[in-house]
Amino acid sequence: MRLLSAFHRSELLDHLSGEEYDLLIIGGGATGSGVALDAASRGLKTALVEKQDFAAGTSSKSTKLIHGGLRYLKQFEIALVREVGRERAIVRRLAPHLVVPEKMLLPLIKGGTYGKLATSVGLMVYDVLAGVESADQRVMLSKEETLQKEPLLRQDLLEGAGYYAEYRTDDARLTLEVLKSAVKYGADCINYVEVTDFLYRENEKGEKVIAGAICHDHILGNTFQIWAKKVVSAAGPxxxxxxxxxxSLQGKRLHLTKGVHIVLPYEKMPIRQSIYFDVPDGRMIFAIPRGKVTYVGTTDTDYFGDKNHPRTSIQDVTYLLGGVNNIFPSLDLKVKDVVSSWAGLRPLIHEEGKSASELSRKDEIFVSPTGLITIAGGKLTGYRKMAERTVDMVLKKLGRKVRKTRTHTISLCGGEFSGAQAVEAYKEDVLEVLRPHGLGPYYADYLVSNYGKQTDEILETFQENIDEQLEPEWAMVRAELDFAIHREMAHTLVDFFSRRTGRLYFDIESVKKWKTAVFEEMKKQFEWDEKRCKQELHWLEMAITEATEFTEETSAHPAPPMS
Structure with a gap:
């Protein structure tokens, strides 16, 4: 089995520059990783480069739901709802530890987006289109039944609720597992390699066609070429x-919108299940409990700033808090209650005259005169079908027989479970290993939800660390770090604390607690010099600042009025 190890970087770079690939993919988010898995599993010689870390852009900044998109039903995007609804069932089967059923409460309020009849019919249609199993199909609740489910809801506006099923995930972990699965099928994938220009050749007709890319490696500092018969851009924003x-930038273009989520300690917002609720400006937002926290989002505003560092503004925070306090008035949440946040960009297809919230989430493929294939738009839930359509086109352009995709049958790394019951049984087994060392159910759930069956390897390293007399929690963090470096190409402190573990958003106190120890361990393993040490500490502090401190922004949402 090939390994996605940070210590194989030099050999991988030599290999990338010495081969001609059938397909080069630019972009290591969910879509690019999906294309890599689909292409490699259909027998194409495949390479993927990502200029930042894998999943560093949109694919770690979503609402972290694999969902059928109820809101798109309201916009009459029937085909989109049907496709992503069915896709979520497939992804759930491929990674049952990562894609977890999440009951969603949709409160019906006076003057709200959805009335009772429209909600009942809409959710029924949603169940049919999405192929929802009978046990998870929608139930309509009275006001009294709704308050039993969630006593914190505002009673004077409440009229009842819809109760239906969605699926929660970790978008960055999902992307990594898709990417690692692509590597198992022979794809060569690398992070921190940026395409600076394209390579061209003349075809038999004398036409200039794309033939690869000139790349710069931001870790080792060298520039090199990758030759490929076809090039796909899955670069998101x-x-x-x-x-x-x-x-070839002509015709349709991207329209970037920003989506912000804020994170609150669970004790500040102790809701009993996920809730999808109205805010006073007519939009709807999610509140989702996860471990020690509840996160709330999202905003949807046009974005024209730095694509590498979108920031949460104080206006974003007050907008979301205003929406929460309107429906949950007893919480009386303040800006100081927010412990973390993230801001992500949606690369949507521009449509003249439409606002950010009205733009379609459909994906499209553009092909330039020189043959650059660009896949744009779409949703996390639809990554597999987007990849399938893209690889179908690549095969046609290569003049090869279009073999059907296999990705609906390929379990993702760590996802080798027979179903949800097997996941829960495995969590109990993990807990039995952890309990003697004072690590309880939270850690068992965290490990299995993040790594699935790969937890076995982490536990082996954990036991070795315990044998070295390390304190149990540090023994576990160091075991995770070893896995991230040797199996998931983590090169930086931010790679580890953000995309590999999610701690930056969902357990930020643990980042503050362990950042020095993790830094010292990575410094030792990678033999960082003084300059790199300063950079690493600066990058981590910048990531913490971006998550916890909020900018001023003149074009953000106004805070919704308290009605």
Whole structure:
């Protein structure tokens, strides 16, 4: 089995520069990783480069739901609802530890987005389109039944609720497992490698066609070339920049919108299940409990700033808190209660005259005159179908027989479970290992939800660390770190605390507690010099600042009025 190890970097770079690939993919988010798995599993010689870390952009900044998109039913995007609804069942089967059933409460309020009849019919249609199993199909609740489910809801506005099923995930972990599965099928994938220009050749007709890319490695500092018969851009918010390098930025363009989520300690917002609720400006937002926290989002505003560092503004925070306090008035949440946040960009297809919230989430494929294939738009839930359509096109362009995709049958790394009951049984087994060392159910759930069956390898390293007389919690953090470096190409402190473990958002106190120890361990393993040490500490502090401190922004949402 190939390994995605940070210590194999030099050999991998040599390999990338010495081969001609059938397909080069630019972008290591959910879509690019999905294309890599689909292409490699259909027999294409595949390479993938990502200019930042894997999943560093949109694919770690979503609402972290694999959902059928109820709101798109309201916009009459029937085909989109049907496709993503069915896709979520497939992804659930491929990674049952990562895609977890989440009951969703949709409160019906006076003057709200959805009335009782419309909600009942809409959720029924949603169940049919999405192929929801009978046990998870929608139930309509009275006001009294709704308050039994969630006593914190505002009673004077409440009229009842819809109760239906969605699926919660970790978007960055899902992306990593798709990518690692692609590597198992032979794909060569690397992070921190940026495409600076394209390579071209003349075809038999004398036409200039794309033939690869000139790349710069931000870790080792060298520039090299990757030759490929076809090139796919799955660069998300950066797709138009690559089209510009290719001199093909014409016609349809991206429309970037920003989505912000805020994180609160669970004791500050102790809701009993996920809730999808109205805010006074007519939009709807989610509140989702997860471990030690509850997170709330999202906003949806046009974005024109730095694509590498979108920030949460104080206006974003007050907008979301205002929406929460309107429906949960007893909570009386303040800005100081927010412990973390994230701001992500949606790379949507521009439609003249439509606001950010009205833009379609459909994906589209653009092909330039020189052959650059760009996949843009779409949703996390639809990554597999987007990849399938893209690889179908690549095979046609290569003049090869279009073999059907296999990705609906390929369990993702760590996802080798027969179903949800097997996941729960495995958590109990993990807990039995942890309990003698003072680590309880939270850690068992955290490990299995993040790593699935790969937890076995982490526990082996954990036991070795315990044998070295390490304190149990540090023994576990160091075991996770070893796994992140040797199995998931983590190169930086932020890679580990953000995309590999989610601690930056969901357990930020643990980042503050362990950042020095993790830094010292990575410094030792990678033999960082003084300059790199200063950079690493600066990058981590910048990531913590971006998550916990909020900017001023003149074009953000106004705070919703308290009605």
């Amino acid at each position: 950066w797709a138009d920049e690559l089209r510009q390098k290719n001199e």
